[in-house]
Amino acid sequence: MLLATLFESGVDIKHYMILATALFVIGVFGVLYRKNAIILLMCIELMLNAVNLLLVAFSTYFGQADGQLFVFFIMVVAAAEATVGLSILVLVYRNLRTTDIRLFNKLKN
Amino acid sequence: MLSKIILIVVLFAITLGIAAYLTLVERKVAAWLQDRIGPDRAGPWGILQPLADAGKMFFKEDFIPTNADKWLFILGPGIAMFTALLTGSVIPWGPDLELFGTKIPLQVADVNIGILFIMGIVSIGVYGIMIGGWASNNKYSLYGAIRASSQMISYELAMGISVITIVMMTGSLSIRDIVDQQHGFWQDGWFSWNVFKQPLAFLIFLVTALAECNRAPFDLPECESELIGGYHTEYGSMKLGFYLFAEYVNMFISSAVISALFFGGYNFPGMDAFSGNTLAILGTLVFFGKTFFFIFVFMWIRWTLPRFRYDQLMHLGWKKLIPISMINLLVTGVVIALTSGWFTKSPKSIETVPAAKKEVVREPKQLSMYNAKHEQ
Amino acid sequence: MIFWLLGGLTIGTALMVVLSKHPVRSVLFLVLTFFMITANYVLMNAQFIAIVNIIVYAGAIMVLFLFVLMLLNLNKTNEPKGSILMTFGAVIAAGGLLTVLVAAIRDAVLAPTMIDANSENAGLVENLGELLFTKYVLPFEVSSILFIAAMVGAVLLAKRDKQTQE
Known part of the structure; x- marks a missing residue:
């Protein structure tokens, strides 16, 4: 689909900004609401993806590829962070036998 | 538009028909290798055997175990079949056909990122097995599913890296471009098919394709269903039929991809003598011939070699195949850089991608020297 | 037109990620959300990012999440319940953030689009x-x-x- 027709056919860049913001806010709500640590990490991934969407939309709007390259690096960081986060979670699970984040303060003392 | 729809329907029908008859061909090939006759009761030479098998599968009771997640249970085989059939849409099945004045390319979708599309769909295929194992609510099928999926994701890496070497030599990700670069058989003083330019990548791709299809020496998930329980223990009737069928479709598509990437797709020696529709039909027949040859090779390997143990499998995938494919990538990169003059010319006078496409033929001599050294 | 459909589906699946009680279904809805976002990328002709999204996020990271979830063997009955106060707090905080951001976006003045023949x-x-x-x-x-x-x-x-x- 031609870019010009996408942005001429009534889809403004503001629509993409609002879509990305909505996804981000859903991620924030998930982080605050869910108590399962794995779902928490997944909502963080959702937030990162909302940012990716916005970056690609802007890179398309200005016709340059720099935004898409930055998306590439964000994916790299998200992959690394998901890996390390999950391995920490597995370690905590081995000790506490639960993934409820309210019980994670048992690590004190 | 209409031609695309007809092409999709024809492709779908051919894929399903071939996969159905592969069940019979497998048993006949197994019988031939084991010096006996295969099934021959259901019609002359057992031609109607797949219909009998399909009928049996339909008539069995279709149950869902208690406490199993109903939607996920139904979704598992669905995803397996969906991903298996979807890969067939980016493979070029033949040169352009000329009908009623319009050129019809025999490829459903020629995306710019063809090879990566196949890698992506293979990554999604892992979900079919994992969801099937989880939804069965059975400890043993869960372990079987986890083993199967970890096998599949381990071998995806080596597959991807060996595909990258082909893409580096071709300069494009589109499968049609990769096939068109292997035009004819003899080009500029060396064979034009990619297998002669990258034999190591071909071997690695063959091994990883076997592992991805859960086939041949890597069929630990399948044999588990005979021992304790694999991911399809709790499945019966048509859902099990879908899983088994999806495996045969995967095998067919993997053979098609191997013959397109490495063996020149629809190109054959002496193809410049034909043109137009004759070339298209001959090319398509040659492509199917190569695909069937590789299917036969898959089956031959299955009935000849014993299975791998799980830790041997993981050892092979991570500690052997990935380093070998990386070394192959490094050597290919260095050779391409040397022949494009990266280290001798000034940066302004070097073209990046087009030069790599033109001077591709120089490398094979050096690559074969590398392989001779590597065998020692 | 396609944009509205895709946008609605994306937000719908993202909401189901957060609201679903069963962790495995949450993961699968997130995979579906990634597919919707990839469709958005294809709509904008960002082909490479689209397919890398599928290969990396939906094909590798989510498989990792699913592995950990299955090995920890969680199901619906073990899902911890939150107090109603925390739920209200979360809704109010998220809603407040959304309102502020959307208000800021609506009043924003953007540079004009710079699409030329090459930018496709x-x-x-x-x-x-x-x-x-x-x-x-x-x-x-x-x-x-x-x-x-x-x-x-x-x-x-x-x-x-x-x-x-x-």
């Missing part, structure tokens, strides 16, 4: 590759170090202690 190719692999290896080569090399650190960290953290077995 901005998402293709060749152009991304050229940029990656000329302008952004330093972050590229540093990200490989990041990957090694993450791999070593993950393997080291998840190993069982050898001392307890001796």
